[in-house]
Amino acid sequence: METKELVKDIIEGRLSMEELYRIISSDKNPGRFKLVLEVLQEKVPWDEKIILPLSDSLFIVCKDNKPIVKCKCGFEFGDYRVNWKLKAKVFVRDTLESLQELYKPFMHSDPNWTEIREYYCPGCFTLLETEVVPPGYPVIFDFLPDINAFYREWLGEEPPCEAEFMDKTLEYIRERMK
Amino acid sequence: MFEILSVDTGGTMTDTFLVDREGNFIIGKAQTTPDKEYLGILNSLKDALKSSNIELDVRRVLESLRAFVYTGTIMINRIIERKGLHPIGLITTAGFEDTIRFGRGKQSWVELPYSERLHAVSHYYPDPIVERSYVRGVRERVLTSGFEMISLYEEEVKEAVVDLLEKDVKAIAVCLLYSFANPEHELKVEKIAKKVMEEKGKEVPIFLSHRINPVIGELGRMNTTVLQIYGAEPSREQFELIKQHFREIGMKAPLRILTSYGTTVSPSHEKLITTVTSGPTGGVLGCKYLGDIYGFDYIVGTDVGGTSFDVGLISAGQYSLKTESTINRFLVNFPMISVDSIGAGTGSYIRLDPVTKRVRIGPDSASFRVGVSWEDGGVSTVTVNDALVIMGHLNPDYFLGGEVKLNRKRAEEMFHDQIASPLGVDVEEAAEGCLELINLEMRMYLNAMIVGTGHAPENYHLVSYGGGGPVLTAGYTKGLNFRGILVPTWAAAFSAFGASTADYGFRHDLSTELLLTPDGGMDQIVTEMLNHGWQELKKLMEEELRAEGIDPESVLYKPSLRMMYFGMLDDLEVPVVRFPIKESYIDDIRHTYDDMFEKIYARGSKSPEAGYMISRIILSCSMPTPKPKLPDLQEGESLPDEKAYKKGREIFCEGEWHEAEIYEMGYLTPRNIIEGPSVVEAPSTTFVVPPGWKARLDRHRIFWLEENKRG
Numbered sequence: 001m002e003t004k005e006l007v008k009d010i011i012e013g014r015l016s017m018e019e020l021y022r023i024i025s026s027d028k029n030p031g032r033f034k035l036v037l038e039v040l041q042e043k044v045p046w047d048e049k050i051i052l053p054l055s056d057s058l059f060i061v062c063k064d065n066k067p068i069v070k071c072k073c074g075f076e077f078g079d080y081r082v083n084w085k086l087k088a089k090v091f092v093r094d095t096l097e098s099l100q101e102l103y104k105p106f107m108h109s110d111p112n113w114t115e116i117r118e119y120y121c122p123g124c125f126t127l128l129e130t131e132v133v134p135p136g137y138p139v140i141f142d143f144l145p146d147i148n149a150f151y152r153e154w155l156g157e158e159p160p161c162e163a164e165f166m167d168k169t170l171e172y173i174r175e176r177m178k
Numbered sequence: 179m180f181e182i183l184s185v186d187t188g189g190t191m192t193d194t195f196l197v198d199r200e201g202n203f204i205i206g207k208a209q210t211t212p213d214k215e216y217l218g219i220l221n222s223l224k225d226a227l228k229s230s231n232i233e234l235d236v237r238r239v240l241e242s243l244r245a246f247v248y249t250g251t252i253m254i255n256r257i258i259e260r261k262g263l264h265p266i267g268l269i270t271t272a273g274f275e276d277t278i279r280f281g282r283g284k285q286s287w288v289e290l291p292y293s294e295r296l297h298a299v300s301h302y303y304p305d306p307i308v309e310r311s312y313v314r315g316v317r318e319r320v321l322t323s324g325f326e327m328i329s330l331y332e333e334e335v336k337e338a339v340v341d342l343l344e345k346d347v348k349a350i351a352v353c354l355l356y357s358f359a360n361p362e363h364e365l366k367v368e369k370i371a372k373k374v375m376e377e378k379g380k381e382v383p384i385f386l387s388h389r390i391n392p393v394i395g396e397l398g399r400m401n402t403t404v405l406q407i408y409g410a411e412p413s414r415e416q417f418e419l420i421k422q423h424f425r426e427i428g429m430k431a432p433l434r435i436l437t438s439y440g441t442t443v444s445p446s447h448e449k450l451i452t453t454v455t456s457g458p459t460g461g462v463l464g465c466k467y468l469g470d471i472y473g474f475d476y477i478v479g480t481d482v483g484g485t486s487f488d489v490g491l492i493s494a495g496q497y498s499l500k501t502e503s504t505i506n507r508f509l510v511n512f513p514m515i516s517v518d519s520i521g522a523g524t525g526s527y528i529r530l531d532p533v534t535k536r537v538r539i540g541p542d543s544a545s546f547r548v549g550v551s552w553e554d555g556g557v558s559t560v561t562v563n564d565a566l567v568i569m570g571h572l573n574p575d576y577f578l579g580g581e582v583k584l585n586r587k588r589a590e591e592m593f594h595d596q597i598a599s600p601l602g603v604d605v606e607e608a609a610e611g612c613l614e615l616i617n618l619e620m621r622m623y624l625n626a627m628i629v630g631t632g633h634a635p636e637n638y639h640l641v642s643y644g645g646g647g648p649v650l651t652a653g654y655t656k657g658l659n660f661r662g663i664l665v666p667t668w669a670a671a672f673s674a675f676g677a678s679t680a681d682y683g684f685r686h687d688l689s690t691e692l693l694l695t696p697d698g699g700m701d702q703i704v705t706e707m708l709n710h711g712w713q714e715l716k717k718l719m720e721e722e723l724r725a726e727g728i729d730p731e732s733v734l735y736k737p738s739l740r741m742m743y744f745g746m747l748d749d750l751e752v753p754v755v756r757f758p759i760k761e762s763y764i765d766d767i768r769h770t771y772d773d774m775f776e777k778i779y780a781r782g783s784k785s786p787e788a789g790y791m792i793s794r795i796i797l798s799c800s801m802p803t804p805k806p807k808l809p810d811l812q813e814g815e816s817l818p819d820e821k822a823y824k825k826g827r828e829i830f831c832e833g834e835w836h837e838a839e840i841y842e843m844g845y846l847t848p849r850n851i852i853e854g855p856s857v858v859e860a861p862s863t864t865f866v867v868p869p870g871w872k873a874r875l876d877r878h879r880i881f882w883l884e885e886n887k888r889g
Contacts, residue, residue: 017302024300025293028533 007035011043033155044072049160052145057126058084060147062161067147075123081168083141088119088128094135111135141169179242182806183431184678185219186460186671187250190484190546192218194226195674196239201807204230205671205862207578209546215252215416216423229579229861240429244804248420249436249456249677253413257454257506260305262408263349267342267382268308269335269367270400271355272315278400279306279313285507291521291541304507307408312345314338316354316367322691324360335367339374349383349407353400358392358689383411389718390449391512393794394689398502398511402451405505410450417445436460436677438514439499441800443684446726451512452684454505456677458517462490462497464676465641468664469495471808471878476638476661478628480620480654481673482646484525484545487620489627490517491638494777499751501687501740501794513687518627522619524566524646525549527559528612530600537597539616551589552582560596562616564589565609570829570838571649571857571866579861606830617653625658632780635660642883643672648858648865651883665873665881667843670862675806683733683800686715692792693744694764701764704792709758711795712737719799733799740794741771743785749793750774808878813849816874821845829855831868850875 002023009015010023040059041050048061048070060080061070069077069084077084093099094115099108102116109132117131117139131140144167151159184195192210197203206226211218220236227234256262268278286301287294294300316335319328342350350371357364364386375381391402421433434442436456440463443453458481465479475495481488490497500516502509521541525548529538539562547555549564551574566572567589574584590605598608628635635658642651648665655663666672688711692704720730737757740749752771754763768790775784822845829838836855843860851874852858854867858881865881867873873881 021294021300021302024297025291027529027531027538030532 002029002032002035004035004038007032008039011036011039046070046074051147051160052150054143055128057121057128060145065161067161067163071121071123071126071128073121073124073126075121079163079168079172080147081144081163081166082172083139083169085119085129085139085141086169086172087122089122089125091118091120092116093118141167180239181243181804182245182247182678183223183240183243184245184247184460184671184674185222185250186674186677187215187218187248187252188483192222192250193671193674194219194222195668195671195678196223196226197675197678197806199807201809203668203671203675203806203809204232205668205674207670207862210251212255215250216420219420237428240424240427243429243431245434245678246424246429246431247434247436247442247674247677247680248417249460249673252416253409253451253454254506256413257405257409260307262307263412264408265312265345265347266308266404266407267345267347267350268313268400268404269338269342269350269352269354269371270313270315270396271319272317272334274355274396275313275315276310277397278308278404279310281306281401282397282509285504285509288504288509289507307404307508308351312342312347314341318354318363320354320356320360320363322356322359324356326360326362330363330366332366332370335370336374339371340378343375343378343380343382347382349385349411351385351387351400351403351407353387353396353403355396356394357386357388358394358399361386361388361392364388383407390451391510392686392688393501393511395502395511398509401505401508402510402512405454405508405510406449406451409454409505414445414450421445434682436463436680437684438512439685440497440515440680441683441685441798442677442680442803443682444726447684448722448725449512449684451510455514458488458490458519458673459515460673460676460680461488461643462492462515462517462676463679464643464672465490466492466495466497467676467679468641468666468808468880469639472639474639476633478624478635478638478640478660480624480640480642480647481644482620482642482650482654483523483644484646485521485523485543486519487522487623488517488519488644489624490515491627491631493631493633494774496751496774496778498778501749513685520619520623522616524562524649526562526616528561528565528597529559530597535600537601537612537615539612539619548577548582548584549589550592551584551586552577553585553588558592560589560593562613564593565612566649568593568606568609569613569831570827570835572864573827573840573857573859576859576861576864581861606835607833610830610833613650613653617650617656620650620654621656621658624654631778637661639664641666641672643669645670645863648863648881650866652854652866652868652871652885655883656885663883665865665883667860667875667879667881669865670860678806680803681800682803683798684719685796685798686718687740688715688795690792690795694768694790694792696787696789698764702761705759705761705764708739708792708795712757712797715795715797719797723799728801733801736798736800738796738798739767739792740796741767741790741792743775744788744791746785749791750778751796811848811877811879813877814847816849816851818846818850818852822850824859827857829857829866831855836869846875848875848877848879852881 048063050059052060057072067080069080077087094111119129146165180196180198182197186193194206204226206222208221208225286303318330352364352367354363387399387403391399435453437452438455461479461481465477469477477492479490498516499513502511503514525543525545526540544557544561547557549561551564551567574586577584594605598605639662640660641664723730737754740751742749822841824840828835838855841858843858854871855869856867858865871885873883
């Protein structure tokens with residue numbers, strides 16, 4: 001069985017490809033998720049319980065009995081059912097100059113066709129996510145998990161805190177537009 | 179007296195096969211000793227003498243030998259463990275410096291089990307053997323035709339060599355584009371490099387790709403050259419060491435190593451890399467040898483080892499040669515007898531998927547550590563061997579002749595805990611289910627391989643060998659209707675036996691593109707080109723033979739070529755009687771090819787209308803080689819001698835226990851008929867005849883297994 005140390009090595013990227021391959025090709029470990037949460041919880045400086053990791057820096061955590069999105073630095077994005085990108089700092093590369101900061105001339109896309117949107121954490125300015133989309137395309141909601149179903153039907157236990165499964169992004173925007 | 183000694187040093191066990199003038203043979207087994215191979219070989223040889231109660235001094239046996247053939251894993255292990263010659267410098271055509279690092283997309287998955295090939299997440303590339311910083315490009319260009327388009331920038335060669343020498347490379351490989359068509363530039367690089375080395379007072383060996391492998395495809399040629407330096411050159415010393423040790427204790431016969439295309443060469447052979455994966459080749463050669471004796475043209479060889487199930491096909495009397503394959507994931511393009519395998523053997527682990535409760539067999543295995551039934555092996559996961567012990571198919575007190583005592587109770591307990599109980603069935607039922615699963619996997623694989631060539635199992639005779647073959651033969655052939663099923667009594671050392679049937683000789687391949695137009699207009703030019711090609715290869719061969727101290731006049735040269743219908747992708751090897759050929763002989767070549775194509779594929783898919791393409795010119799040479807004879811004994815009674823009967827025991831088959839007859843293999847004589855349910859035991863292997871089957875021993879000490887007609 002996998003130890004916590006091994007899971008830590010996987011998360012920190014300390015394993016060689018051969019070692020990783022052995023894990024990938026062997027049976028699924030039903031207890032892996034728990035170990036991953038434990039390791040992640042030790043890595044972050046705050047105490048709220050992690051329910052589900054979203055990315056390297058973002059986690060869905062349980063705060064005041066409500067699931068919210070929180071950055072590893074401690075910045076809180078609020079209700080996980082609202083796209084966290086609405087509260088992130090965004091930098092859009094839609095000009096030749098800004099694209100050529102990253103790419104050599106003719107190696108990048110045409111800014112009339114696509115733009116690059118970079119989302120940064122307002123707390124620590126970590127680059128959280130990047131979208132490459134046509135100009136005017138709505139902000140993408142990357143991942144909206146059904147936490148209740150995941151905990152009850154997949155893990156077979158009660159979710160640490162409950163919230164009805166739905167997308168509240170539009171509702172949030174409507175409220176702010178008033 | 180014994181004449182031929184053949185050894186097969188596997189990753190875990192070293193098998194020996196010793197045969198005398200009449201074809202009487204003995205076999206031995208011992209643990210492989212990776213640091214000092216000769217010790218393992220010696221132990222295995224002693225075991226062969228001991229287990230057949232032959233009171234003979236090892237020195238006397240060695241003195242009488244006329245041949246000593248080696249197959250094994252020395253070289254491939256060096257490559258897998260990355261313990262080769264390092265660092266190597268590589269000089270290639272400018273613009274192609276990354277060829278070796280990029281490799282081919284295939285290299286990321288090619289040696290993975292099927293289930294992992296399907297998932298991109300488990301694909302990864304092997305670390306390159308030559309790092310990017312040790313690769314230097316020089317500007318030059320030769321076209322496929324051999325025409326020099328851009329002459330070699332000699333200053334760049336000088337710079338590259340100086341640079342590589344400063345990096346302390348141990349050897350330099352040179353691989354330029356299309357050097358097989360025109361080697362001038364590679365030869366020039368060698369000349370310049372030698373001059374630079376002289377000036378610098380620092381000398382390292384140089385290897386030219388057109389000498390190692392003058393074949394089209396720069397990646398395969400490059401990898402072959404690099405692996406020759408990395409894996410084969412250092413192994414040469416190891417082979418010399420084995421030779422020396424055996425010389426000291428009396429051996430006079432030359433040491434020969436089996437190549438992957440079915441011949442044997444001396445350790446000083448220039449292209450020693452061609453011996454890298456010789457292990458499975460031996461079995462196929464053994465099948466071919468049996469085929470020649472019995473007069474079978476279609477044979478499938480099945481080797482059940484501890485870890486894998488290897489299948490090789492012989493069709494129309496020929497084994498198929500692959501011209502492209504991989505060594506530890508690196509694509510190479512020298513010829514290899516094609517043997518395909520899946521990770522299913524008698525040591526394969528049996529597990530339940532913790533989430534879905536699906537039974538999964540392999541692909542990893544306990545190999546020589548048997549399974550949980552051998553407590554000292556330290557294995558904690560049950561294996562196919564454990565299932566066989568539980569069902570009574572393996573005798574726990576007679577495994578490896580009783581050398582390894584197996585614990586049936588322990589096997590039952592752990593099988594119960596790990597498999598039977600979670601599935602909610604009895605232990606023996608679970609064991610048989612798992613066995614049926616592995617048999618099914620093998621059966622489907624066999625069928626797919628044969629049907630894939632356009633034939634049916636009904637066309638083939640099957641030979642079952644490897645230590646674990648005879649235990650499972652009935653299981654994995656059931657329902658496939660082979661023309662005949664042969665189980666040699668020396669199944670455990672069959673690969674070593676096969677190796678000893680190989681000729682002493684080698685071959686050279688030269689890539690070419692010669693078109694035979696339908697109107698015959700090219701025949702004259704092609705004739706000239708072929709003769710020229712063979713002549714060049716012969717010159718090269720003579721040079722090598724002289725270097726090995728062999729008189730080139732004493733050698734038999736066999737020309738051949740590979741060709742295909744113009745526009746097709748797969749070529750076949752066509753033998754040519756002698757060279758130089760006359761223009762009129764081209765017609766014979768066309769006819770031979772047509773016939774072969776018809777036998778190997780199908781008549782309907784022939785397409786001579788567009789002409790033919792000759793893709794390789796090949797020259798093989800061979801020397802007179804002592805070969806083993808099969809035992810040829812008098813046939814006796816159909817009822818086995820009383821001595822052959824051992825204490826009976828129950829075996830589990832088809833859902834119930836049967837009282838089975840147990841025989842000692844050594845006491846069975848030709849024409850004896852074994853009716854199932856029976857088990858024939860020998861120190862090195864166990865042969866199971868299930869209820870409803872029977873086996874007959876023939877004059878050559880080979881069992882013929884068949885299922886009784888029902889109803």
